[in-house]
Amino acid sequence: MGLLKFIAVGAAIGYGINYITKKGPNGRSILDDITEDAPEWFNKAKTYATEKVEEVVQQARPNSGY
Template sequence: MGFFKNAIIGVAIYQAWRYLTKKDEMGRTKIDEIKEKAPEWIEKAKSLRDDVTSKRTF
């Protein structure tokens, strides 16, 4: 049973890697898009953190 579970996990990881590294019509990959948008997401997360901590009262 362990062999089949590991085989399925391996196939899932392989397919995810293929999806993330597959190039679109413009020659860009999903990883490129994630790298490009990451700083924006970090700034949004920081602003949300600041909002939550400023509303807390101890």
């Protein structure tokens, strides 16, 4: 049973990699789009995390004057 599960997972991973690297009608793959947009997503996540950290710090010290 373990071998069958290993084969099924391997096939699913292989199909997934094939799907995201397959070129579409516009000549680009899903992976191309993801790697192109990654820096923008990173900057948005960094900004969001910074805002949340500052919010938590303000809640932790409401009357300390910092």
